[in-house]
Amino acid sequence: PTVTYVAHDGSETIVDGFAGDSVMETAVRNGVPGIVAECGGSLSCATCHVFVCADSAELFPPVAGLEDDMLDGTAVDREDNSRLSCQLKLTDDLDVQVTTPETQV
């Protein structure tokens, strides 16, 4: 699967990911700016906030309890399409696009 990260300024970074990895892990491994992921994916930092593009939203299970709570503490206010990217697992053959917020802290 490929993941397209659109930065706040509109610049795009497209990387190949692996099924089973998260959108966050894929960003960190490839040095994609805009995702901090302080907690390393344990759902306790909210610095992996992304906005999932409409076409990609249905590829993931809906927001669940703790993620929903943590999304209330993001640096940039959440929107309807906000997710924590450590909770978004890639699957084979599904390409994903997300936008990263202006800041994570």
Ligand code: FES
């Ligand atoms: Fe910390 Fe996602 S990496 S909540």
